[in-house]
Amino acid sequence: MATMGRPREFDTEKALDKALDVFWRHGYEGASISELTQAMGISPPSLYAAFGNKEKLFHSALDRYAEVRKQVWTELMNEPTARKMMERLFDRVIEFYVDESNPNCCMLVKLSTAESDKVLAEHLCAKRAEAETMLVERFSKARADGELPDDVAPVDLAGYFMTVLDGLSVRASAGAKRDELHKVATLAMRGWPGK
Template sequence: MAGVGRPRAFDPDVVLDAAIDVFWRRGYEGASLSELTAAMGIKPPSLYATFGDKARLFQSALRRYVDRNMGYITDALAQPTAFAVAAAFLTGNVIAVTTPGRPAGCLSVQAAVATEGSTQLAHLTENRARIQCLFADRFRRAINEGDLREDEDPDELAAFLITVSSGFAIRAADGVTRESLLAMARHALTGFPTPLSTSRFAEHQATDPKDHTHA
């Protein structure tokens, strides 16, 4: 009975961050329980007691990843025009997928590439779909406000951004530099309606990268 009520000897957020790193590099199926517990510095009974099984650990890790690394999405959605939304999102995404000190790319993309035939793949797909819906809703608002033409398709514009950003994650994992990806973002934005001038887009690039590294 001595252990009853004893507080955990570890910080759940710290060990979740370690699990994120393993899932990010190895995918869901590729991340073994022994590899996860070794990285997290805990024993399997502690993992099960705190997070449940491996599947629920992955879901907790994905939620923490989104909360910790994707705040740039919220910042982008708050921009005053549709083009500014797109520019802020793609710029923030490039900065996030090329942040020193953590794996290149994006957990939801890299893990999906390494995850096949799993319910966890559905969670990753649903996560991207939720983000895409947020942008589609924002572009519908832009149409209602007269910022976008009425004949624009908000769902197509949102899908365009998610597709481009997913490509950035894969290319970042290939070792493509931040500067090259930002140049690709500029080219991608030429296909977005009512574009800003190159000089105004440069203002988005000039934002302090530290503003996005916790996104």
């Protein structure tokens, strides 16, 4: 049999995107149900029927954010050299941070420092670790290829660049312009292992 009962009148994916935007800007506790429902264009009972409750909606939005980011990063990992990958990653991330159509920061960075709830913090931390793992693996490959020397651990290098990317998010949310962020990235690349 097909779906019974009155059909849903809104697109759950589009509604989730709207919810993601609200959480991104105001955090979990800072986002109220009334603001969420208004942005999503639905009423509270529709939200609860479709997404469970506020916390489950947040987890769904967080998964969506991480999924989109992973797609972008995965494509960048295919650059021929790790160095070229890192340069392009900086460019992409900076453009993302200064894009006026979304909050000028990484959602994971912003919320991982802001939210005190343990379950939420662990979910945020896990998604952040995913990105770092991608860097570690790419740097490991670069070392195997002979692009990186043996005296620099891939995990340390990934930790360093993730730290700079996190810092860029902080500065972008404080209003830093594209040029400033690019100058930081240029100086950060001087830490690249050389001869």
